[in-house]
Amino acid sequence: MFGSLRAWSRRHPGVVDALWLAPFVLACLGTVAMPLLEQGSYQGGLTLWGHLALGTVLVVPLFWRRSRPLTVFAVVSSVSFCQWAAGVEPTPFNVAVIIAMYAVASLCSARWAIAAGLVTELGLALSFGQITRDPDPASFASASVFVVAVWITGIYANTRRRYLEGLEERAERAERDRDQRAQLAAAAERARIARELHDVVAHNVSVMIVQADGAGYAIDGAPEEARRAMQAISATGRQALAEMRRMVGVLRTEADGAVAVDGYAPQPGLAQLDELVTQVRSSGLPVDLRVVGAPQELPEGEQLTVYRIVQEALTNSLKHGGPGAGAVVEMEYGVRELVLRVTDDGRGAAAPWRPGGHGLVGMRERTALFGGSVEAGPQPGGGFRVVARLPVSESGRSRAA
Known part of the structure; x- marks a missing residue:
């Protein structure tokens, strides 16, 4: 079940990103809409359409956070900085900076992760300075700890992903090595059988040729000797076939039901x-x-x-x-x-x-x-x-x- 779900998520990354971002977008819209509906205005004097436009600019780049994490973080953090420079107070949509920072920490190298974390902490400090002239150190520390926790989680995800990739690579390498060893073993077995066949064929064919030559010379003057030579040729041929059948029998598969009993006969010895x-x-x-x-x-x-x-x-x-x-x-x-x-x-x-x-x-x-x-x-x-x-x-x- 989990394997099929993981495979489906790999085939449809855009749908998965939308499902992950949907709760965040709904929470932001609810947080923004309630004060606007009750009071007619919101922090920073933005209208409803201003909040929706700012939220769109901050949220839409997050759909590409896995394929281009650095670009997404640069866009989101730049928009947030321009928002601060224009005097617009932070909105819930600015949490997109933390989400983009997590993407950088979980997908990029350590130096980019550190840079994204420092930029996010700087943005947090600027936001607190904008919200109030007398910021509460405890509140800032709590928010900072939350940002650091998200950053550490991204680093852990990055490390675990690289570890799993290493495991998969080692598993693939082990599988390739196993296939190569199997091929080498098969090649060695074929070479062994080739040597056996060479010895059997060379010996028995040589004997048969010598016997046939002798039979050819003796067929007119000594037919009995020629008959014995032909009988020796016949016996030698049968012996050669038996040995060849025994050695080649190991190549036949049991799936065909064709493994001959001769295939298990003992090899010749002293x-x-x-x-x-x-x-x-x-x-x-x-x-x-x-x-x-x-x-x-x-x-x-x-x-x-x-x-x-x-x-x-x-x-x-x-x-x-x-x-x-x-x-x-x-x-x-x-x-x-x-x-x-x-x-x-x-x-x-x-x-x-x-x-x-x-x-x-x-x-x-x-x-x-x-x-x-x-x-x-x-x-x-x-x-x-x-x-x-x-x-x-x-x-x-x-x-x-």
Whole structure:
């Protein structure tokens, strides 16, 4: 209710100003009309039309007190000063000066508020001197206190308004920051999924290409081997589709009722390394998996990182190692870190290796997430090596012990 009323008042500021000024105008008209009707004259010798004209000049500018408070105060105070200079005694309409002073105090800076307060106090003193030659100090003090109270109320309203504006600005800034954080989080998630898709597609498509090439060579002389190669291509394709469906499934909304069960399947880890090595061996690349030291339990994130690094490194060996190449995957568990080495004896520096590819970038990003590092490059005697170092957490060392 109050919110709708506030919104309506913002849409119709002129109507609100008129409603606020209506009681003041009615009170002034009643105060002026009663002596005129009873005695036929009023203070200062003004007629009824003179009072109405003076009241109009003093009241009408107040309708613009919120949009132009300084101009309104200047007009009202100047009219009141001219009234004093002409010897016309104050009327109830002169309270418009106090209303204009309040507008300046509540809407303008402190220096203008102080200036408006001093001008109003000066006008009050001049009015008392005009009304009587022997002014009562108590009456003047009471009127002065009233003016100061109105001025302080305007200062408080100004301070509170600025405080509320600051709160609204901070709330808007917090909302913008929240939206930006949500966008950054979404971008990071998309980047993660892109890396996962790159690893899956690059590995499985490379395996399928090697199998298809082998099937093409063997289809005439060794049809049974060609059949096995085609079966491996089919199995690899199904595995690639399953992994892609699992990763892309997180992007599907529950509103469509289309969240697949595969979307919640666990990510591959150290337990799936044997399957990965077996798959690469079936593609024609001899791979030897070695584990040095006491195996330690790693978090799922680090296990996925190890799996993807091995997958990417073996995929590159399969693609660029050349015929007759072999690879060795060595996992060395140390006291504080896990050292992962993937080495092949292929063409090495002669292979069309691109250091700026997404595979190496993905490896470095994954390891950096856990405070590790990756080194990759051709070996002096031939072949290529990828060395990744991942720190082992205290919990993993304690479970291993």
